Amino acid sequence: MFHLIPRPLHIAALRTAHSIRALWWHATSGTVTGCRVLVIDPDERVLLIRHSYGSRRWMMPGGGIKRGENVLVAAQREVREEVALTLVPLVDVDFSIEPLGGGHNHIHLVAGWTDETPVPDGREIAEARFFAVADLPEDLARQLQGRIPDWVRAAKAARRAAE
Numbered sequence: 001m002f003h004l005i006p007r008p009l010h011i012a013a014l015r016t017a018h019s020i021r022a023l024w025w026h027a028t029s030g031t032v033t034g035c036r037v038l039v040i041d042p043d044e045r046v047l048l049i050r051h052s053y054g055s056r057r058w059m060m061p062g063g064g065i066k067r068g069e070n071v072l073v074a075a076q077r078e079v080r081e082e083v084a085l086t087l088v089p090l091v092d093v094d095f096s097i098e099p100l101g102g103g104h105n106h107i108h109l110v111a112g113w114t115d116e117t118p119v120p121d122g123r124e125i126a127e128a129r130f131f132a133v134a135d136l137p138e139d140l141a142r143q144l145q146g147r148i149p150d151w152v153r154a155a156k157a158a159r160r161a162a163e
Contacts, residue, residue, distance in 0.1 A: 031106060035075045036062040038111040038151050039087060039118075045130035046148060047118055048137065049082060052126040059141040061125075065108070075110035083128045084119040087112025091158040093151060098143060111155030 037060055039047035048058040061082045065074040072090045079085050094109040118128040131137060133149050 032064065033106040034062060034064045035071055035078060035108045035110050036060050037075045037079050038109060038155055039079060039085065040111060040113050040155065041130050042115050045132050046152065047128060047130050049125050050127040052124060057139050057141045058137045059144060071108045072110060075112065082121060082125045085114045085116050087114050089113065089159060089162065091155060091162050093155050093158050109151060111158065
């Protein structure tokens with residue numbers, strides 16, 4: 001349905017919606033539940049994306065978890081929507097609570113592996129690429145800085161435990 005809207009108009013709508021959402025988060029003290037997905041390729045590089053709205057810093061794919069939706073299903077859905085990847089296997093790695101406006105963001109960290117090439121949707125996601133853990137970009141989202149190496153180790157341990 002969204003592909004019926006011209007791309008520039010869709011991106012402008014995403015930017016406007018993001019600004020309104022940010023104002024709402026700052027005005028309320030609600031809780032948002034979402035997932036952050038650590039996508040790992042065969043070379044143990046991690047996938048980072050840039051949105052067409054918001055800060056435009058490099059971050060991991062992810063998004064909101066729908067009411068009643070399984071965390072792993074939500075992670076797979078978000079990665080498929082944003083960069084057209086299928087992840088196998090998927091493991092639940094961690095959970096954190098981060099400040100969000102006047103409320104909190106409950107974040108499930110999920111890891112998944114792929115040998116596919118990411119294809120950004122060109123609307124919500126402007127850019128996607130894999131980075132070596134030792135060579136992450138400088139303009140990484142604040143929430144990710146200094147954490148990715150530990151998350152990769154935890155993801156590999158969770159995968160071994162699940163096998």
